[in-house]
Amino acid sequence: MYDGAHWFGGGFMWIFWIVLVVLVVWILQGSSANSRSTNEESALDILKKRYAKGEIDKEEFERKRKELE
Numbered sequence: 001m002y003d004g005a006h007w008f009g010g011g012f013m014w015i016f017w018i019v020l021v022v023l024v025v026w027i028l029q030g031s032s033a034n035s036r037s038t039n040e041e042s043a044l045d046i047l048k049k050r051y052a053k054g055e056i057d058k059e060e061f062e063r064k065r066k067e068l069e
Helices: 002-039 043-053 058-068
Strands: none
Touching: 043 058
C-alpha cells in the first residue's frame, strides 16, 4: 500500500509543478503583451507629433492622414 501512496503523492507533485510553471508563463506573456500595446504608438500619433514638431507642413500632414484612413 505504501508504494501506491508514494506514486500517488509524487504524481500530484508533478501536476502541481506543471500547473505552476504554466501559470507563471501565462502571467508573464499577458503582462508583456499589455506593456507592448501601451507603448506602441499608432501611425497617426507619430504623424501628429511630426506635425507638431514642424517636421512636416499642413498639406503633407493632411495628405498622409488621408492615406492612413
